[in-house]
Amino acid sequence: MKVLVAVKRVIDYNVKVRVKADGSGVDLANVKMSMNPFDEIAVEQAIRLKEAGVATEIVAVSLGIEQCQETLRTALAMGADRAIHVHHDGELEPLVVAKLLKAIIATEQPGLVIVGKQAIDDDCNQTGQMLAGLLGWPQGTFVSRLKLENGKALATREVDGGLENVELTLPAILTVDLRLNEPRYASLPNIMKARKKPIEKRTPAELGVDPTPRLKTLKVSEPPKRLAGVKVDSVAALVTKLKQEAGVI
Amino acid sequence: MIRDQKALDQLLDTLARFVGERLIPLEAQVAHDEAVPDAIVDEMRGLGLFGLSIPEAYGGLELTMEEECLAVLVLGRTSAAFRGVFGTNVGIGSQGLLVDGTEEQKRRYLPKLATGEIIGSFALTEPDAGSDAGSLKTTAKRDGNGYVINGTKRFITNAPRADLFTLFARTNPCEPGAKGVSAFLVAAPTPGLRLGPIDRKMGQAGTVTSDVILEDCRVPADALLGGKEGLGFKTAMKVLDRGRLHIAAACTGTAERLIADALSYATTRQQFGKPIAEHQLVQAMLADCRTEAFAARCMVLETARAKDEGKDVATDASCCKYFASEMVGRVADRALQIHGGNGYMAAYAVERFYRDVRLYRIYEGTSQIQQLVIARNMIRGIAP
Ligand SMILES: Cc1cc2nc3c(=O)[nH]c(=O)nc-3n(C[C@H](O)[C@H](O)[C@H](O)COP(=O)(O)OP(=O)(O)OC[C@H]3O[C@@H](n4cnc5c(N)ncnc54)[C@H](O)[C@@H]3O)c2cc1C
Numbered sequence: 001m002k003v004l005v006a007v008k009r010v011i012d013y014n015v016k017v018r019v020k021a022d023g024s025g026v027d028l029a030n031v032k033m034s035m036n037p038f039d040e041i042a043v044e045q046a047i048r049l050k051e052a053g054v055a056t057e058i059v060a061v062s063l064g065i066e067q068c069q070e071t072l073r074t075a076l077a078m079g080a081d082r083a084i085h086v087h088h089d090g091e092l093e094p095l096v097v098a099k100l101l102k103a104i105i106a107t108e109q110p111g112l113v114i115v116g117k118q119a120i121d122d123d124c125n126q127t128g129q130m131l132a133g134l135l136g137w138p139q140g141t142f143v144s145r146l147k148l149e150n151g152k153a154l155a156t157r158e159v160d161g162g163l164e165n166v167e168l169t170l171p172a173i174l175t176v177d178l179r180l181n182e183p184r185y186a187s188l189p190n191i192m193k194a195r196k197k198p199i200e201k202r203t204p205a206e207l208g209v210d211p212t213p214r215l216k217t218l219k220v221s222e223p224p225k226r227l228a229g230v231k232v233d234s235v236a237a238l239v240t241k242l243k244q245e246a247g248v249i
Numbered sequence: 250m251i252r253d254q255k256a257l258d259q260l261l262d263t264l265a266r267f268v269g270e271r272l273i274p275l276e277a278q279v280a281h282d283e284a285v286p287d288a289i290v291d292e293m294r295g296l297g298l299f300g301l302s303i304p305e306a307y308g309g310l311e312l313t314m315e316e317e318c319l320a321v322l323v324l325g326r327t328s329a330a331f332r333g334v335f336g337t338n339v340g341i342g343s344q345g346l347l348v349d350g351t352e353e354q355k356r357r358y359l360p361k362l363a364t365g366e367i368i369g370s371f372a373l374t375e376p377d378a379g380s381d382a383g384s385l386k387t388t389a390k391r392d393g394n395g396y397v398i399n400g401t402k403r404f405i406t407n408a409p410r411a412d413l414f415t416l417f418a419r420t421n422p423c424e425p426g427a428k429g430v431s432a433f434l435v436a437a438p439t440p441g442l443r444l445g446p447i448d449r450k451m452g453q454a455g456t457v458t459s460d461v462i463l464e465d466c467r468v469p470a471d472a473l474l475g476g477k478e479g480l481g482f483k484t485a486m487k488v489l490d491r492g493r494l495h496i497a498a499a500c501t502g503t504a505e506r507l508i509a510d511a512l513s514y515a516t517t518r519q520q521f522g523k524p525i526a527e528h529q530l531v532q533a534m535l536a537d538c539r540t541e542a543f544a545a546r547c548m549v550l551e552t553a554r555a556k557d558e559g560k561d562v563a564t565d566a567s568c569c570k571y572f573a574s575e576m577v578g579r580v581a582d583r584a585l586q587i588h589g590g591n592g593y594m595a596a597y598a599v600e601r602f603y604r605d606v607r608l609y610r611i612y613e614g615t616s617q618i619q620q621l622v623i624a625r626n627m628i629r630g631i632a633p
Binding site: 014034070073074077184185186187188189190191192195 | 253255256259260262263264266267269292295296297298300301310
């Protein structure tokens, strides 16, 4: 079975994000970029499926600017077999990404698609769901445990109320959560070898998708600075404050 | 020389993540237990760290000297105990074999050293032969189809973990100097070779050294490195030559870590109503640290590039080792001073690093020996 994973290039999770002075967006100049951590988990899961003999080929896809190829190299170094880069220099909204992935899936015909539950830059948490909708495939979101057997995916989902177990008929879309696995570091020899693995280049035009955004970002601003807390000396005082000042009880 | 900047960036990035996410959080535990957890050693094998310097033909990464120094600058940002696990395979435990071994010897051992399946160690120093290594007393006597070795080696890094020693012994008793020395590849365990107790040290807890004692230890004739007698001392010097840049890079990486720790402390610790980093005398210490570490970084990378271009860098490599090892001592001292009383407490990493870095001025050629090498080469350079 072929597994397709989508990987996004985002600001590294260690970087302290700064908003541009004019409020037009986040400052990306000279900022370290990495693979979205949830997508690393997706890649890791695909590799584990391959190691278990369930998956036969792993195709990594990234969409966006030229440097997305570096993110794909990371996926290849971790263990993906080949990669597809959909080159686009402007902003890409989740719906456009889902449409582009749908077009790639039409030719690649994977048995399973694994994506991160969300990207840590815009936190949209939409692409996987939109893709499932466009394809009419079953979806399992926020997956924290996974087993594949007899053409079905048994997935445990992390939902607000606890854990939900679902059974999906393949092909299906999975969006993966933090606790599913701990991604490996690409080994240094594999990093060198990954430079030689193929990356296929596509464009939205070739795939018949109009990438024009439908939303306009009006303003990006920093969250308000957290104010210093206060210490209370008794439970009674705490309850009073929660009632009267915080208004939460 | 950097062969592929993007691949190298990715490699250094992965190393930095491994150091930051896996190793730094374990530093205190490793210092306390005096051991690196097996799971971490396995991860190091998985990453390919044992093969950094070994040629691709033998399963290694074949990093150029500049690439290796850049990698070691990153690895220097955490305790030496971690680097100690694979450090001898990258440096002194494999390089003798690499530069002077026969093809058969290389094929036998290098692939296993590259994966970390075996650990290599370098046994030159003796109780009575340190800086003056050429005067070593361990003997290897030709006996039938092999050699019989007798003697004691001292302070041998990774001896308790080693499967293979590059061991130096005198094959010509009539030649008391360096010319009478040969190098042997001694596999361990082997009858007649035993280890002394693990040395108790001032710092670098988690790295292991011990005596290696040879009592009528018999090795086959093909254990003679390169198949020729009398070249051992030259081999040792070639190995140490290359190691100097590696150590200088490690010193510089550690200095950069100490500066990061000191800076973060200085900008948060408040005295006299403001962060201590705003007091000018603290700023002077920070600036001196930064300046010296930067100088060392430039020296190391410049010399590494020259080495990759095939230039003779013996003098400059000694300059790097001498300057960087002394520099990191000064940086550790200032970083500790910036931490005040906390710097003297085991709860802060700087206390540990202060002790750890002291070693760099001693092993693989003391500072005084580096000064001698540098000056002698200078004088030789103008000789008619
Ligand atoms: C933790 C540790 C790990 C080590 N690992 C290894 C290893 O893996 N393999 C190995 O073979 N060795 C190893 N060594 C040994 C190390 O290389 C020696 O300790 C070092 O070369 C110095 O030798 P020495 O200790 O005998 O000091 P000595 O040579 O006795 O020197 C004592 C002092 O005299 C000075 N001195 C000596 N000669 C001169 C001179 N001609 N002019 C001016 N000053 C001089 C020295 O600089 C030093 O200050 C290790 C040592 C330590 C502490």
